[in-house]
Amino acid sequence: MNHPRFAPVPDGIGAFVPHGRFRIAGAAAGPLAGLAFGAKDLFDVAGHVTGAGNPDWLRTHAPATATSPLVTALLNAGATLVGKTLTDEIAYSIHGDNHHYGTPINPAAPGRVPGGSSSGSAAAVAARLCDFALGTDTGGSTRVPASYCGIWGLRTTHGLLSCEAMAPLSPSFDTATWLAHEAGAFARVGEVLLPQTAGRDLRRVLLPLDALEQADPVFQPAVQRVYQALCARMQGRHCRLSGDGPDALERWRRAYVVASAHEAWQTHRDWIERETPRFGPAVQGRWDIARAIDIQAERQARERQQVVRRQVHALLGDDAVAVIPSAASVAPPLDAAPGEVDLVRARTFRITCIAGLCGLPQVSIPLATPAGLPIGVSLLGPAGSDLSLIRLAAEVWRMLQQGAPH
Structure with a gap:
């Protein structure tokens, strides 16, 4: 069994969350041996609290009792987890900022946002603080930061990868994903995480x-x-x-926004009404819209x-x-x-x-x-x-x- 040992990678760009500065060594051998990865702070790691980009979420949730199956699969394949990466609040943004924790530096375009909501994962990969990082994608949360930061990113087929032990936004749209700096590492992760049936003859x-x-x-x-x-x-x-x-396509966008926002509100309504969490203005505005959808x-x-x-x-x-x-x-x-x-x-x-x-x-x-x-x-x-x-x-x-x- 792997045990966390505190030896955080240097982070001068704000990619990792303060409560996620731990390291878990992967298996001694495997297809991902020698690679380091970060995990977006939506993925559970047993013994650690998942923060979901919001201090009130962090405050009101207990340490995870189980680790995400994807994190476990990567560790078993030899990759080493080097920390939890920042996410936009509850993954409800594609911009890449966070009202509470700040905006990670975009190493590929300083002075510009990194994109979100997998902002920390993208920034860490672009800065080569890790070889790849787990992210999520509901409405663009991996594809957009991959584009903004000049790295590889994949939104997976919905339901193909497990979202167990992962904080949700809108479950019928949520996907587990990853980003990488190099094409080789990107493909190697796919060979580990994706079922080998996930291939087609594209003509x-x-x-x-x-x-x-x-x-x-x-x-x-x-x-x-x-x-x-x-x-x-x-x-x-x-x-x-x-x-x-x-x-x-504007009508398609509106359909996506309404369906996903309604589902997000149904998913998080009880927590929001019970805890009255503090959100940044943009994210709060989205929750206000979501609340009003009939x-x-x-x-x-x-x-x-x-x-x-x-x-x-x-x-x-x-x-x-x-x-x-x-x-x-x-x-x-x-x-x-x-x-x-x-x-x-x-x-x-x-x-x-x-x-x-x-x-x-x-x-x-x-x-x-x-x-x-x-x-x-x-x-x-x-x-x-x-x-x-x-x-x-x-x-x-x-x-x-x-x-x-x-």
């Missing part, structure tokens, strides 16, 4: 123009490069995710979700991958006005809600703008294609590094 590539239109123009060259690289080995075509007019609005959102699922499945089938931006913009500046942050959030959700509503896997490939700012380009695949997406993404990245189509 078609799609470029959804309506998703691309949601992102800033700086994404277009990178998205086109990935698409053209895939067209060298697959049948490709441009498409639109929805034929329901130019505002279709059951009829939730039902309508879930009905639209089913329509979206049918439309996207009709396009992807079992053998297609779609190339989309991982976020709508580069990482916003730390001093961006709240209104600007809200606009970026809305545009980003029009992209990230696709995988969320449909429960699909999406891998973010780290690329950059001509000015050197990190951006992510994603491969979105059919349910259960996680391993195939990882392998395909690594192949595409190698092609681009070697000067494949620009």
